[in-house]
Every structure is written in structure tokens, then in C-alpha cells.
Amino acid sequence: MNKLKKKAISLEAFVCLGVLGGVCTAIAKIMGPVNMINTVMGTAHDLLINTVFFIMGVAVLAGALSSVLSEFGVIALINKILYFVIYPLYRLPGASALAVVTTYISDNPAVLGLAANKEFKKYFKNYQFTALTNLGTSFGMGFIVSAFMVAQGGLLKENLFKAVLIGNLGAIIGSIVSVNLMIHYSKKYFKELGELEEETKVEKFVFDTREIRSGSVFGRFLEAMLEGGKIGVDMGIAIIPGVIIICTTVLILTNGMPEGGYTGAAYEGIGVLPIIGAKLNFILKPLFGFSSPEAIAFPITALGAVGAAIGLVPQFIKEGVIGAREIAVFTSMGMCWSGYLSTHVAMMDSLNYRELTGKAIFSHTIGGLIAGMSANFLFSLFLG
Structure with a gap:
């Protein structure tokens, strides 16, 4: 991007x-x-060690997998089979279906x-390529979130499989809205910019040939896997600033003071977002079905790190502030908003x-809200 010039000292x-x-x-x-300083530094350090490096590991594995799949024609096959399902939606x-699968399981x-x-x-x-971020983010950590929510059925003493399934359907609806926006x-x-590539016939999307590496099948497999993994490393490094800066800010605004008072430990905060949630409960309840204002902490925390957000669920269940409806909405918004501000x-x-x-952020914000509202509506429709 070209940088603009401006007066050195201005308002x-x-x-x-x-x-x-x-x-x-x-x-x-x-x-x-x-x-405050110790918490900021501690949170940033912990995010780097336990979140960024985890994401980098995911990116390396996903990069290796995608490279192998493309080398042996699986991506071409998926494109041809699923075009008439994915494109209308x-x-x-x-x-693109491959992006859904890889982000859902990672x-x-x-x-x-x-x-x-x-x-x-x-x-x-x-113009389609830019929407990949919204599509992938809509399903990030979907399997982990869904499995975790189902496992909470023992604590809630209720089978949560149907609620979680509804949450997944809500996330799909939210993803459609986000991507199309x-x-x-x-x-x-x-x-x-004068660079719009106009719509073309279906045949134009399906290529009859693909590039492959030279050598034996095993050699091609090994080379594709290693090159794809190297790309994952580069991608993992690229996300460090967003994860550390934005996620640290969101967590400080979301988390509250620990029972013994502030100590400067990582993940302490001022808890302002749940307070705002309490003020907005008259809106949140009809839209998302939240029976308690504390529930707003989940989607807000999910904006920065859905892993941290699902950690709130067991305590919410113990305190009796959420039920199966909230689990459905949490699953939907947790998937659709899985750390998207930080990534x-x-x-x-x-x-x-x-x-x-x-x-992209605006579109995904709307998509996440639609996901939560859809899950609430579907829960009322099918589970009452």
C-alpha cells in the first residue's frame, strides 16, 4: 500500500x-x-507460549495436509463434487469446503x-479469495467447542447433543451471512480498482489439469508435506501481533478481579464487558435467550479466545446461570466468533x-450475531 504524507505534528x-x-x-x-503492567506482560507472554505456538502448530499441520491434498488431486476432486452445493450458499x-473442514477440526x-x-x-x-478469512473463522475450533459442550451434559445432568447440533446449524447460518456480506x-x-473478475460459467471454475512435483510418489508426498509445513510456520509468525495485542485487550476488559484481589497475574482484568452485558440484558434475552447477564461474557471472551470462553462454561453451570439453550447459543457464537478479533x-x-x-470484521460481527439468534430460534422451534 502507498503511504500518504501528513504534517509531522497534528491534532x-x-x-x-x-x-x-x-x-x-x-x-x-x-x-x-x-x-496492570504485570498483567499485560504476563497475559501477552502466556498467549505467545500457549496460544500462538499452538496456532502455529495447527497452521503447520494444516499447511502440510493441504499441500499433500493438492499434490494428489484431492482439492480438484472436492471442487468438482461440491461446487453445486457450496456456490449457491x-x-x-x-x-472452499476444504477450508470448512480444516478449520472445524483445528x-x-x-x-x-x-x-x-x-x-x-x-x-x-x-473478490472470492478475500472471503476465505470469514469462511474459515466461522468454523474455527468447531470440533473442539462442540465436543467440549457435549461433555458438559454430565455436569448439567442433561443430554446436550441436540443443543450442540443446533449450535452448529446456527454457525452455518452465520457463516453464510458473513461470507456473502x-x-x-x-x-x-x-x-x-477496476480489477473485478466478472462471473463466468461453471466450467471456468473447474480446471482440467494441475501441476505436480517430479519424482516418485513417496518423494512427491514428502516434498509436498514439508513445503506445506514451512508455509504454516510463516503463517504462524504472521498472526503473532494480532493475537497478542487484541486478545490481551479483550481479556483485560472481560475478566474480573480474582477473589484474593489483584496480584498482577496473567488474565486478570477489570470486568467491564460483563457489566455492559448486564445493562443490555433486556436486548440480549429476546435475541439470544440468555437467562442471566453473566452469559454475555462467553461470546465477548470468544472474540479474543474461544478456548478461554469455553473455560467459563463449567462455572456458569455450577452457578445455575445457563442451561441447554445457552449451550446451543454458546456453541454457535463460539464457533462463529472463535477468536476472530485476535486473528x-x-x-x-x-x-x-x-x-x-x-x-471483514464488520461482516463477521453481523454473522456471529445472526448465528446466535439463529441458534436461539432453532432451539425454541425444535427443543422448546
């Missing part, structure tokens, strides 16, 4: 100082300056390993479409 410098100073002062007044090629950044593969990328128009904005963006920026940057990040 925005003072506004920036005022906003940053005000926010830091407000948090420091609650937590204490030393505790998402306006994306059939190969995490959001798994889609980056696919996106970096030219044999996968060739099926996409430029993103494609709308993306087409408009490329049209303004969306980095993922769009990795796809080289940083300028569309705002549109």
Missing part, C-alpha cells in the same frame, strides 16, 4: 495521547499501575495454509488484503 497526535493515557489511567486506577468454489489460521497453496488459490476469483464489499472494492487482522494481512480488514 491526532494529541488525541492519540489523550485516549491512550485516559484508558491506561482508568485501568491502572482499578488494578494498580504495577499490577456462499458464492465460493467447491474447494483453528482459524488453518485456512492460511490452504490460501498459500497456489493449486487451491486458482479456483478463486479475487464480505463478498459484497469485496466486489465493490475490486470494482472501484482476523493478521489473517487478512497474510492474504495481502489489509485494507479490507474493517469490512
Whole structure:
């Protein structure tokens, strides 16, 4: 992107100082300056060690898998078989189904390993390719979230399989909304640039040939796997700033003071978002069916890290603030909003479409809300 020139000292410098100073002062007044700094550093360090490196591992495995699948023609096969299912819903090629599967069984950044593969990328128009972030994020950690929620049935003394299934259906609805909104904005963006690739017939999406590596079958397999894994490493490094900066901020605003008071440990916070949730409960209850304002902490925490969000569920069940309906909504919004604030920026940057990040986040925010509302409606319809 071309950088613009501006006067060295302008009003925005003072506004920036005022906003940053005000926010830091407000948090420091609650937590204490030393505790605030220690918590920020501790949270950032823990996110780097336990979240970023985990995501990098996921990206490496996904990159290796996608490279092997493309080398032996599986992606081409998926594109041809699923085109007529995927395109009417998402306006994306059939190969997109692979992004759904890989992110569902792993995490959001798994889609980056696919996106970096030219044999996968060739099926996409430029305006479709930008929507891969929204599609992948809609299903990130879906299997982990679903399995965890089903396992809470013992604690709730209720079979939660149907509730979790409804949550998955809600996430699918949310993903359709998110992806189609993103494609709308993306087409408009490329049209303004004069680079819009117009719609073509179905046959244009299906290629009759594909590139392969030279050598034996085993040699091709090994080379594809290692090259794909290397791409995953690059993708894992690229997401570090987004995860650490945004997730740290969200968690500090979401988590509250521990029972013994502030100690400066990681993941402490000022708990302002649950307070806001309590004020908005008159809206949240009819939309999402939350019986308690504390439940808003789950989707908000999921914005930064769905792994942290599902950790709230057992305590919510023990306190009696959630039931099967909330489990369905949590599953839906947890999947659709699985850490997207902490990964969306980095993922769009990795796809080289940083300028569309705002549109991607807005589209996915709407998609997540629709996912939660859909799960609540479907639960009322089928489970009462």
C-alpha cells in the first residue's frame, strides 16, 4: 500500500495521547499501575507460549495436509463434487469446503495454509479469495467447542447433543451471512480498482489439469508435506501481533478481579464487558435467550479466545446461570466468533488484503450475531 504524507505534528497526535493515557489511567486506577503492567506482560507472554505456538502448530499441520491434498488431486476432486452445493450458499468454489473442514477440526489460521497453496488459490476469483478469512473463522475450533459442550451434559445432568447440533446449524447460518456480506464489499472494492473478475460459467471454475512435483510418489508426498509445513510456520509468525495485542485487550476488559484481589497475574482484568452485558440484558434475552447477564461474557471472551470462553462454561453451570439453550447459543457464537478479533487482522494481512480488514470484521460481527439468534430460534422451534 502507498503511504500518504501528513504534517509531522497534528491534532491526532494529541488525541492519540489523550485516549491512550485516559484508558491506561482508568485501568491502572482499578488494578494498580504495577499490577496492570504485570498483567499485560504476563497475559501477552502466556498467549505467545500457549496460544500462538499452538496456532502455529495447527497452521503447520494444516499447511502440510493441504499441500499433500493438492499434490494428489484431492482439492480438484472436492471442487468438482461440491461446487453445486457450496456456490449457491456462499458464492465460493467447491474447494472452499476444504477450508470448512480444516478449520472445524483445528483453528482459524488453518485456512492460511490452504490460501498459500497456489493449486487451491486458482479456483478463486479475487473478490472470492478475500472471503476465505470469514469462511474459515466461522468454523474455527468447531470440533473442539462442540465436543467440549457435549461433555458438559454430565455436569448439567442433561443430554446436550441436540443443543450442540443446533449450535452448529446456527454457525452455518452465520457463516453464510458473513461470507456473502464480505463478498459484497469485496466486489465493490475490486470494482472501484477496476480489477473485478466478472462471473463466468461453471466450467471456468473447474480446471482440467494441475501441476505436480517430479519424482516418485513417496518423494512427491514428502516434498509436498514439508513445503506445506514451512508455509504454516510463516503463517504462524504472521498472526503473532494480532493475537497478542487484541486478545490481551479483550481479556483485560472481560475478566474480573480474582477473589484474593489483584496480584498482577496473567488474565486478570477489570470486568467491564460483563457489566455492559448486564445493562443490555433486556436486548440480549429476546435475541439470544440468555437467562442471566453473566452469559454475555462467553461470546465477548470468544472474540479474543474461544478456548478461554469455553473455560467459563463449567462455572456458569455450577452457578445455575445457563442451561441447554445457552449451550446451543454458546456453541454457535463460539464457533462463529472463535477468536476472530485476535486473528482476523493478521489473517487478512497474510492474504495481502489489509485494507479490507474493517469490512471483514464488520461482516463477521453481523454473522456471529445472526448465528446466535439463529441458534436461539432453532432451539425454541425444535427443543422448546
